Amino acid sequence: MLVVAAGAMALGLGGGFSGTRALLLAIAPVVPVAGVALSYGPHADPMYEVAAASPGGGLRLALTRTLAVLAVSLPLLTFTGLLLPASGAPAAAAWLLPGLALTLVSLALASFVGCRTATGVTAGGWLCAVLAPTVTAPAAESSARVAEQLSRCLDGAGTQGAWAAAAALSAVLLTVRRSAFDNLLPR
Numbered sequence: 001m002l003v004v005a006a007g008a009m010a011l012g013l014g015g016g017f018s019g020t021r022a023l024l025l026a027i028a029p030v031v032p033v034a035g036v037a038l039s040y041g042p043h044a045d046p047m048y049e050v051a052a053a054s055p056g057g058g059l060r061l062a063l064t065r066t067l068a069v070l071a072v073s074l075p076l077l078t079f080t081g082l083l084l085p086a087s088g089a090p091a092a093a094a095w096l097l098p099g100l101a102l103t104l105v106s107l108a109l110a111s112f113v114g115c116r117t118a119t120g121v122t123a124g125g126w127l128c129a130v131l132a133p134t135v136t137a138p139a140a141e142s143s144a145r146v147a148e149q150l151s152r153c154l155d156g157a158g159t160q161g162a163w164a165a166a167a168a169l170s171a172v173l174l175t176v177r178r179s180a181f182d183n184l185l186p187r
């Protein structure tokens with residue numbers, strides 16, 4: 001998280017790159033997703049089996065670690081976004097609801113396919129959706145295309161409402177599938 005924030009500050013303020021906020025907003029929603037992948041599961045915790053078998057294990061442990069990741073990443077990345085020049089990108093806080101929704105989608109999907117696979121699919125899907133239009137763009141237009149695509153994915157009441165609905169549906173699915181976290185195997 002610190003590398004992303006420091007890199008954005010260096011590019012935006014030190015390097016004079018005008019599309020830094022758009023780039024930060026493209027990456028910010030997957031930072032908590034990556035944090036969840038790195039903080040929960042048999043690959044991340046040598047005591048995973050013991051923790052999962054304890055009364056506080058399973059989904060409770062996953063949610064506790066997710067909350068810790070969100071408590072650090074949300075203010076850090078939002079504050080960094082506020083310090084960067086806007087240059088046509090959405091507001092610095094526009095990524096908060098999508099970031100929460102993508103994190104909940106990852107946790108819900110993890111109940112089916114495992115934490116690493118779920119976070120990889122979720123983060124990869126988001127990055128493809130946001131960055132795909134820049135592949136064919138000339139280098140001079142790439143930051144403008146990212147800002148334009150981010151506006152489609154983040155701006156507006158309808159879009160934010162869709163992210164809220166995705167978060168709510170993922171939370172419901174996560175509640176229904178909570179027992180899957182009692183025996184989450186590495187995948």
